[in-house]
Amino acid sequence: MQHGTHEAGTDVSSSTEYLDLMSFKRTSFRLQVHQTYRIRAERAAFARFREIGACEIPADDPRLVRQRQQLSGGRVLQRVQVVVPPVSDYLRFAFAYYRRFAEAGEDIRVLDASAVPAGGLPEHDFVLLDDEVVIKLLHAPEDGRVLDRQPLVHADVARFRAYRDFALAEAVPFAEYDARPGTFGQPR
Numbered sequence: 001m002q003h004g005t006h007e008a009g010t011d012v013s014s015s016t017e018y019l020d021l022m023s024f025k026r027t028s029f030r031l032q033v034h035q036t037y038r039i040r041a042e043r044a045a046f047a048r049f050r051e052i053g054a055c056e057i058p059a060d061d062p063r064l065v066r067q068r069q070q071l072s073g074g075r076v077l078q079r080v081q082v083v084v085p086p087v088s089d090y091l092r093f094a095f096a097y098y099r100r101f102a103e104a105g106e107d108i109r110v111l112d113a114s115a116v117p118a119g120g121l122p123e124h125d126f127v128l129l130d131d132e133v134v135i136k137l138l139h140a141p142e143d144g145r146v147l148d149r150q151p152l153v154h155a156d157v158a159r160f161r162a163y164r165d166f167a168l169a170e171a172v173p174f175a176e177y178d179a180r181p182g183t184f185g186q187p188r
Contacts, residue, residue: 037144109171
């Protein structure tokens with residue numbers, strides 16, 4: 001699959017095709033605006049997290065392996081998660097992964113919508129690859145299940161760069177957010 005060969009709304013039919021689409025040479029930025037996501041591969045781990053309040057993430061977890069590959073050769077991974085307090089159970093679960101991803105070198109930040117208005121950001125997730133390729137990620141608002149991944153061939157890339165720049169400037173590093181009393185895992 002080559003970038004630029006898709007029209008907006010093209011369905012990505014396999015995980016291999018999706019990973020090909022998400023490949024990048026220098027930088028990958030992801031904005032996540034939802035408070036819950038329904039991801040089939042996470043069901044069991046999320047259910048376990050809800051039971052015991054913690055999750056174990058082995059060093060050979062496929063997401064950590066993929067991340068190490070993506071960070072090789074000086075590539076940069078950045079992510080901003082918008083949080084609308086109170087923090088959802090799903091985000092508390094995801095933050096366990098964020099800790100591991102941040103430790104491994106991903107630049108993860110949190111934009112607390114109660115402290116910084118996120119109104120200037122889109123209401124959907126997106127990925128910006130190498131400052132050139134925009135992929136709009138659509139999720140069902142009621143449960144976060146993936147509806148579509150749309151390569152935006154004719155996107156106003158400058159607008160998505162501005163979203164990225166705003167989000168990165170207004171968000172705090174994940175470790176700082178994670179350490180704050182009264183957030184999701186810290187005593188109030």
